[in-house]
Amino acid sequence: MATKALFNTVVNWFIRQRIDQIQKFMDNPIETQNGVLFSQLYYAENTDYGKIHGFSSISTYRDFTANVPIVTYEDFEPYIEQARQGKKDVFWPGLVKNFAKSSGTTNAKSKFIPITDESLELCHMKAGKDLISIYANNHPDNQLFTNKNLRLGGSADFYENFNTKFGDLSAILIDNLPFWVEITTTPSKKVSLMSEWETKLNAIVSEVTNEEVGSLTGVPSWMMVLLQRILKETGKENISALWPNLEVFFHGGISFKPYREQYKKIIGKDINYYEIYNASEGFFAIQDQYGSDEMLLMLDYGIFYEFIPMDQFDPDNLQAIPLEEVEIGKNYAMVITTNSGLWRYLIGDTVRFTSLQPYRIKVSGRTKHYINAFGEELMIDNVETALSKACEATDSSILDFTGAPVFMQQGESGAHEWIFEFTQQPADLERFSEVFDNHLKSVNSDYEAKRYNNITLKKPIIHVAKPHLFYNWMSERGKLGGQNKVPRLSNDREYIEPLLKMNE
Known part of the structure; x- marks a missing residue:
């Protein structure tokens, strides 16, 4: 009990600090974003990419758009391949040690997204802490830290070559999590990093049914498969009969709309639902308001955002606008410059702004996943x-x-x-x-x-x-x-x- 009390004290102190910082970038969004951009340009000016595109001469956003092209993965792949083979200072200072293997949803070909130490710590890990902070701030009577979080990640094969590694983003994150996270999550690291899905699913069910779970984290479709398997194995009528203290599901990856009623039935009681928007390329947004269906764009994760209006989207002439020029209700393709060394990278997602003070979004689709065979522009x-x-x-x-x-x-x-x-x-x-x-x-x-x-x-x-x-x-x-x-x-x-x- 003393350990849990100490842990709660530390967590609550962190929550107060971080909520103040989040409020600061909400109040000063453009200044925050400019700080992100120009600090990263300065940091990477002596890389190969920085020299090619004249980072040292860039002093305005106009300079940035004139010097640095908007790229797709295919455009940027030659630089990524150099970094994967152990070459230093290609697009980010030093050696990039980790790459997240992702096929995405637009191409069967594997993509290898760089994960630098900075993006790991100041984006992905920071976002996980923020998710806890925002939830705990919205629900002061929560019991999040007295029960375990059930995490469901992807497959976790790691392949090493040239002193670099690649694997699923979830595997890279789990492999680098601090010890205190391992204590508060289930299944164990060993099971979480298993690669073969069916074997892993059985191992997860075996482990988690003996734990007291208070929260879930994962993609709604795959979490549903796991929960259905758990009910089948335990013979329980619903999930709350197994885990009466379950209070929240942190979900992302796909829309939750088609699954909401199913979760209500399978869990057997009302719980909280919080949406996140992340990808191998970065962690972008978190639902910050209880009961909302929009997410706060996180502006201090080392990601600089630009947007291409979808009604002007031309693959042969990509033209983006900065955050301060977006409008509510329009669909935009998102372009990111990140602390993983991606420069003006077209991620492939489309978003729609629901608020400009602060900047809140909904994910509306993919630049390549829509139906527009007859001019219907169905997202x-x-x-x-x-x-x-x-x-x-x-x-x-x-x-x-x-x-x-x-x-x-x-x-x-x-x-x-x-x-x-x-x-x-x-x-x-x-x-x-x-x-x-x-x-x-x-x-x-x-x-x-x-x-x-x-x-x-x-x-x-x-x-x-x-x-x-x-x-x-x-x-x-x-x-x-x-x-x-x-x-x-x-x-x-x-x-x-x-x-x-x-x-x-």
């Missing part, structure tokens, strides 16, 4: 909002889904084709389709225009997936677990065709 947040309404209206719930266009042929109108895997199927699928379609029209005027009189788009084509269809498909692709995501939307039929074949 993932449109779909998830409509699905939430359709499920509510038909007393149904969805585990996974994907959608793609059906292109016009021989004068026929096009359509959108969907595969939905339900955990609770609607009694009236036609009613579900109607509500889904109508709500898409209500949230997207371009979609509504294309659906007018079925001239361009016919009503949605909906398939009900076999049980475990998406799980089996992800397994075939070697993408089970943690950080892997089912592609929700595609502007072609790359994903839906193999799924339809498996669903026959």
Whole structure:
């Protein structure tokens, strides 16, 4: 008890300090961001990349945009490969020792995102502490530090070459966590770093059912798989029967909208839900208000932000604006300059600002994951909002889904084709389709225009997936677990065709 009391004292002291610092960057966002940018330019001016792009001569944001190009992973890969082979001072001072292996959701090819000591400590680790600080500040009567946090990360193979390592981001983080985090989390480091998903899942269930869990951290889809497995193994009616002190789920990676009702049922009571927005490239935003569906953009993690308006997005001529020029309600592709040595890097996500004082956002989709085959500009947040309404209206719930266009042929109108895997199927699928379609029209005027009189788009084509269809498909692709995501939307039929074949 004395140890827990001391731990609580230390944590509460840290919370007070950090909340004051967060308030400071909320009050001074542009000054904070400028400080991030110019301190990193100065720090990296003698790197290869800094010399090529004249970092030492940059004194204004205009200079920065003129000297440094916006890049994709493919553009930046040659520099990353040099750093992976042990070359120092390529795009960040010194040797970059860790690389997060990520296939993302836009490309099957592996990406290797640099993780410097600075990004590890001042971005990823700092964000984990902030998440605790914000939650504890919003819920002073919490019992977060008297129970364990169940973490669910990705696969964890580490490969060493040229004195550098690469593996999943979650593996790198777990491998570098301070000892006090290991004491307060489950499963153990050994189990968390197992690579084969099915073996790991069984080991997690074996360990965590004997713990007192007060919080969950992970991707909603994979956490749902784990919780369902736990109920099956323990025979419990719901999760709160096993863990009565469970109070919060920290979730990220995909939207929580399709899963909210399922979690309420499987947990068996109301708990708190807090959303985070992170990736291998950095930790970007945290839900800072209880009950909100928007996240605070974290401005002091060593990440400088720029934004490309999606209505002006041209892959051949990428033009970004700084934070102070964004507007509420518009979709932007996010460009980041980070303390991991990524310079004006197009991350591939799109966001929409909900507030400018302070800067709060929602993730609206991916620059390559949308449907715009007919000018409808359908983004993932449109779909998830409509699905939430359709499920509510038909007393149904969805585990996974994907959608793609059906292109016009021989004068026929096009359509959108969907595969939905339900955990609770609607009694009236036609009613579900109607509500889904109508709500898409209500949230997207371009979609509504294309659906007018079925001239361009016919009503949605909906398939009900076999049980475990998406799980089996992800397994075939070697993408089970943690950080892997089912592609929700595609502007072609790359994903839906193999799924339809498996669903026959």
